[in-house]
Amino acid sequence: MLPAALANLHxxxxxxxxxETVAGRLLLWSIASLMLLWxxxxxxxxxxxxxxxxxxxQRRLLxxxxxxxxxxxxxxxxxxxxxxxxAAGVLAGIVCLYVFFRWVQQFERWPGVARRHPLxxxxxxxxxxxxxxxxxxxxxxxxxxxxxxxxxxxVMQGSRGKLAGTKxxxxxxxxxxxxxxxxxxxxxxxxxxxxxxxxxxTAFARSQLAGIKLLVLSAVWFFLLDLMNxxxxxxxxxxxxxxxxxxALDLPRVNRVLADGLDAGGIQGWALIYLELIRATLSLAAxxxxxxxxxxxxxxxxxxxxxxxxxAQSILEFWNRFYYYFKELMVEFFFYPTYxxxxxxxxxxxxxxxxxxxxxxxxxxxxxxxxxDTVTAWDPxxxxxxxxxxxxxxxxxxxxxxxxxxxxxxxxxxAVEASRLVKLRRIxxxxxxxxxxxxxxxxxxxxxxxxxxxxxxxxxxL
Amino acid sequence: MxxxxxxxxxxxxxxxxxxxxxxxDDIDDSINLIDAGIIDSFxxxxxxxxxxQNHGCDLHALGIDPADLGSIKGILNAIQRAND
Numbered sequence: 138m139l140p141a142a143l144a145n146l147h148x149x150x151x152x153x154x155x156x157e158t159v160a161g162r163l164l165l166w167s168i169a170s171l172m173l174l175w176x177x178x179x180x181x182x183x184x185x186x187x188x189x190x191x192x193x194x195q196r197r198l199l200x201x202x203x204x205x206x207x208x209x210x211x212x213x214x215x216x217x218x219x220x221x222x223x224a225a226g227v228l229a230g231i232v233c234l235y236v237f238f239r240w241v242q243q244f245e246r247w248p249g250v251a252r253r254h255p256l257x258x259x260x261x262x263x264x265x266x267x268x269x270x271x272x273x274x275x276x277x278x279x280x281x282x283x284x285x286x287x288x289x290x291x292v293m294q295g296s297r298g299k300l301a302g303t304k305x306x307x308x309x310x311x312x313x314x315x316x317x318x319x320x321x322x323x324x325x326x327x328x329x330x331x332x333x334x335x336x337x338x339t340a341f342a343r344s345q346l347a348g349i350k351l352l353v354l355s356a357v358w359f360f361l362l363d364l365m366n367x368x369x370x371x372x373x374x375x376x377x378x379x380x381x382x383x384x385a386l387d388l389p390r391v392n393r394v395l396a397d398g399l400d401a402g403g404i405q406g407w408a409l410i411y412l413e414l415i416r417a418t419l420s421l422a423a424x425x426x427x428x429x430x431x432x433x434x435x436x437x438x439x440x441x442x443x444x445x446x447x448x449a450q451s452i453l454e455f456w457n458r459f460y461y462y463f464k465e466l467m468v469e470f471f472f473y474p475t476y477x478x479x480x481x482x483x484x485x486x487x488x489x490x491x492x493x494x495x496x497x498x499x500x501x502x503x504x505x506x507x508x509x510d511t512v513t514a515w516d517p518x519x520x521x522x523x524x525x526x527x528x529x530x531x532x533x534x535x536x537x538x539x540x541x542x543x544x545x546x547x548x549x550x551x552a553v554e555a556s557r558l559v560k561l562r563r564i565x566x567x568x569x570x571x572x573x574x575x576x577x578x579x580x581x582x583x584x585x586x587x588x589x590x591x592x593x594x595x596x597x598x599l
Numbered sequence: 600m601x602x603x604x605x606x607x608x609x610x611x612x613x614x615x616x617x618x619x620x621x622x623x624d625d626i627d628d629s630i631n632l633i634d635a636g637i638i639d640s641f642x643x644x645x646x647x648x649x650x651x652q653n654h655g656c657d658l659h660a661l662g663i664d665p666a667d668l669g670s671i672k673g674i675l676n677a678i679q680r681a682n683d
Contacts, residue, residue: 297664328666332634457639468640469666476644477659484648491644542641 147347156342162190165345169434172352176427178317181206185315189435193341196334196436200310205231207313211280226277234312237288238305241295255296256289256470263288267509282507283320286466287312290326293469299328307331316431320507321463323428324439335436348433351441355426362419369412388412391576395592396583402595410572410596417575418446421460450555450563452541452570456496456534463503471499489539496535501528522582526589530577537570602675605654609674612649616642631669643668650674656681 270278366372371387425442
């Protein structure tokens with residue numbers, strides 16, 4: 138997709154050498170900053186980038202200092218917050234986190250039951266905090282959903298005894314990351330980030346060039362997304378006003394079809410679900426590339442979040458490539474623990490149970506954790522209206538991933554290279570599966586399971 | 600069992616779960632195979648199964664984390680611990 142020169146930017150020896158010079162670094166910072174501003178990333182990011190480029194050996198300390206500003210920036214978004222409250226909130230947040238870090242560092246002194254189930258204990262604490270956060274006095278606890286998995290990575294590292302030699306500043310920077318992110322921690326925790334950290338000038342330059350590449354790729358995906366919204370869905374795109382209105386197909390989005398009960402069965406329905414899948418992939422890739430691009434610019438040469446999922450030949454491969462850091466979260470916190478504990482059942486049952494724990498239970502839990510008000514409202518009707526369709530989506534996803542995993546194992550054993558036609562058929566199958574299950578992945582309280590199922594049946598003329 | 604025999608058996612097995620096109624020839628034992636893009640995190644499940652079936656490793660009982668099985672060295676250490 139990308140021209141070869143851009144695709145291999147981070148492997149170009151001459152370019153890497155030039156990037157290591159003062160002039161090269163200045164030029165790289167200027168280009169990166171312009172691109173970051175264009176992508177509307179926080180202004181703190183170019184500042185952090187400059188600091189890390191001048192003092193790369195102090196990377197984590199500098200990023201931790203910037204993290205304090207990132208936390209303050211979050212409070213600035215709260216209406217009516219005075220400077221005194223912001224300062225008090227930031228101080229309280231950092232002190233709480235420091236106390237927590239010191240506590241996890243002394244993991245071996247925890248009571249036996251807590252040492253056996255540290256993550257369950259942490260998540261019980263998280264839910265208590267979320268219930269308390271409904272009280273204005275504990276409003277700062279509203280940050281907990283964003284930090285939940287970051288804290289989980291810290292506790293997991295502590296339980297492995299790998300937190301002992303680390304400093305608070307080795308962890309603060311990914312709790313309030315200047316490189317952005319969601320409740321899913323891109324770049325995971327410190328253990329993973331440190332494995333990918335550039336330790337010399339050449340590795341740093343290579344990482345930064347790989348970061349620039351992702352920012353460019355992100356811009357391309359955003360452009361394609363805008364073009365797609367204009368051509369297929371008739372959306373207005375300010376910089377594409379020359380496109381004739383009559384050329385826009387003005388198709389309805391799937392969420393509108395479901396919410397308004399529009400008639401969109403048959404071929405149009407199929408077109409809509411495939412378009413929705415492409416749209417979701419482009420959107421996630423474009424946003425994820427900015428975050429991973431920033432991480433790489435700062436010297437953490439981590440994997441992309443989205444890597445060519447539309448070329449995946451199996452459901453399992455798509456899941457692996459579509460949202461890498463979310464999948465890793467599910468695998469590390471749900472799949473492995475379940476799989477390792479279940480030794481006395483058949484291999485297939487063991488695999489399926491672990492998959493369902495990750496792709497169904499873990500997936501649901503993660504999303505509910507991000508909308509705790511649907512639980513703390515204590516209203517089963519509201520809970521079901523928000524999460525009902527997603528239960529179906531997660532169930533179908535888990536079923537698909539489980540079947541695909543068993544099939545993949547058989548295919549690996551046969552080791553026969555598939556023909557191009559077979560590969561295309563497999564890709565089409567993957568698109569169809571994910572296109573269909575996306576119907577139940579609608580974020581709207583106006584849409585019920587019955588609405589989604591009706592649309593699904595209309596695809597087959599029923 | 601001879602360490603070299605265990606290692607070559609392991610490498611042979613890893614070839615069957617490696618991502619197509621990735622070579623395990625001359626690979627350093629300490630390289631993280633997932634980070635290097637040679638196997639994915641789901642192939643690690645097959646590594647666990649291989650350790651259980653062929654070397655009687657109970658990772659849960661041994662307190663070994665799947666993350667420690669990312670390299671050939673890490674897997675060999677797990678086998679060593681199971682034998683101890």
